[in-house]
Amino acid sequence: MYGIDIFFKFRYALLSxxxxxxxxxxxxxxxxxxxxxxxxxxxxxxxxxxxFLNKKGDCKVVVIYKASTNKHKFAYDELVNxxxxxxxxxxxxxxxxxxxxxxxxxxxISLGKIFFLVDDIVFTExxxxxxxxxxxxxxxxxxxxxGRNLSYSYVVSSEQELPREIKRSDNxxxxxxxxxxxxxxxxxxxxxHIFFTSEVALWAKYLNFNSPNSFETxxxxxxxxxxxxxxxxxxxxxxxxxxxxxxxxxxxNLHGTMHQDTLLEKWYLGFKINSSCFHKMVxxxxxxxxxxxxxxx
Numbered sequence: 001m002y003g004i005d006i007f008f009k010f011r012y013a014l015l016s017x018x019x020x021x022x023x024x025x026x027x028x029x030x031x032x033x034x035x036x037x038x039x040x041x042x043x044x045x046x047x048x049x050x051x052f053l054n055k056k057g058d059c060k061v062v063v064i065y066k067a068s069t070n071k072h073k074f075a076y077d078e079l080v081n082x083x084x085x086x087x088x089x090x091x092x093x094x095x096x097x098x099x100x101x102x103x104x105x106x107x108x109i110s111l112g113k114i115f116f117l118v119d120d121i122v123f124t125e126x127x128x129x130x131x132x133x134x135x136x137x138x139x140x141x142x143x144x145x146x147g148r149n150l151s152y153s154y155v156v157s158s159e160q161e162l163p164r165e166i167k168r169s170d171n172x173x174x175x176x177x178x179x180x181x182x183x184x185x186x187x188x189x190x191x192x193h194i195f196f197t198s199e200v201a202l203w204a205k206y207l208n209f210n211s212p213n214s215f216e217t218x219x220x221x222x223x224x225x226x227x228x229x230x231x232x233x234x235x236x237x238x239x240x241x242x243x244x245x246x247x248x249x250x251x252x253n254l255h256g257t258m259h260q261d262t263l264l265e266k267w268y269l270g271f272k273i274n275s276s277c278f279h280k281m282v283x284x285x286x287x288x289x290x291x292x293x294x295x296x297x
Contacts, residue, residue, distance in 0.1 A: 015206045016225045022198045030111030031133040031194070032060035034102070036212040037119035038247045039068050041075035042263045045297075046273040048083055050123035053279070054238070057130030062105045066092040075267050098211050103204050106197065113137065114197045115144065116190035118212060118241065122278045125238045131171075137196055140174075140232045144192030145286045146183065147237030148173060153182040154243065154287035155253065160184070173235055178227050183286050187226050188219040191286065192239050240283040242290055258292065272297035 033051075037044045044063065051061070067073035080089050088108065095101040106114070113133060127144065135142050153160040160182050163175035177187040187193065190212060203222075209215040244258040274293040 015202060016222065018202055019199050019222070019225050022196055022202075027137075027196055027198070028110060028112035029133055030058065030060070031113040031115070031129050032062065032109045032111045032197070033115050033117055034105050034109075035061065035063045035117045035119060036098075036190070037063055037065040037076075039066070039072045039260045040119045040245075040247060040263070041072065041079055042267045042271075042273060043242070043244070043260075044076075044119040045079060045082075046275045046278075047117065047119055047121050047123075048079070048087065049275040050239075050278055052086070053275070054123045054126045056126055056128045057133070059129040060109060060111060061087045062090065062108065063087055064090045064092060064098065064101045064105055066098070071264060071268070075264060098215070099204065099209060102215070106201050106204055109197055112197055113194050114200045115192055115194040116212075117192060117239075118190065120242050120244065121191060121239050122242060122275065123239045124278050124281045124283065125234070125236060127238050132194060135194065135232065137194065139228075140230050141177065141187045141226065142194040142232045143189070144194075144233070144238040145189070145240060146173075146231060146233035147235060149236050149282050150183065150285060152285040154285040154289070156182065158182070160285075168235070171234070172232050175231050177229055177231050180231070184231070187229060187231065188216070188223060190216045190219075191241060237283060237286070240285070241287040242292075243287050244289060244292065255289070263292075266294055270296055 035044070035047065044065070065076050067076055076089070090101050090105055092098055092101045095104050111133075132142060148162065148166075151160055152158070163180045163184050165175065165179065167174040175184065177185055179185070203219065207215070207218045209218045243253070243255045245260045245263075246253060246255040247260055271294040274295045277293050
């Protein structure tokens, strides 16, 4: 056991050293997003609709998806037909699992910045990706999910205060991640936080994980590397999670009662989520369970 501890300490020390080195190296222009999806084609559709509705400037989109049944796979096939011209789709099944698929996704991105999304996210406000691609990330982590509108943390069912010292400019707010509580102190999120592509590639290479949940959980072991960074965000958050259901078994997280298979049946009956309902919505938590309005597609 002692030998294993030494091995992991060495591994993290090597990884942190390389991450620190990246901060002073050249970063290519441009920004991309990698979206994680499993058995939720109808929710992924809502995410893509709200993303493209609010997208300004250039942002490459890659989706890593997994279908547990043929019915779920056929639903994803429909999305590929709809969005295949604007989105790169990568099947976990065809690439040998999540970690291998993530490496493939990163390998096809030549842009300098990456942020992750999960398929139960929706966008509520316009995002200028040309502007965000110019953000200096050496001392900051930009978050699309944080904003002054947040007063509650759904995952712990608790009120949530703004950081004690929060600076305000014309476009953004700034705070120290180390001084924030709950979501305000959680820099290594896969829900809309922007990182250097080169450091994300290092995570994929050196960390051990097999799903989006274990990926984010393992990332927290690197929190000491990022403790000195500040957060940046729009005044109002640009997106939030709608935890209507749970498709993973690693973490028993809080979620709603709309089962993904029930939504799949609605998709086959010709319905989709009415994504226009989320436009300009003011959410009070980064996760907020709201009722879906279904319309014909």
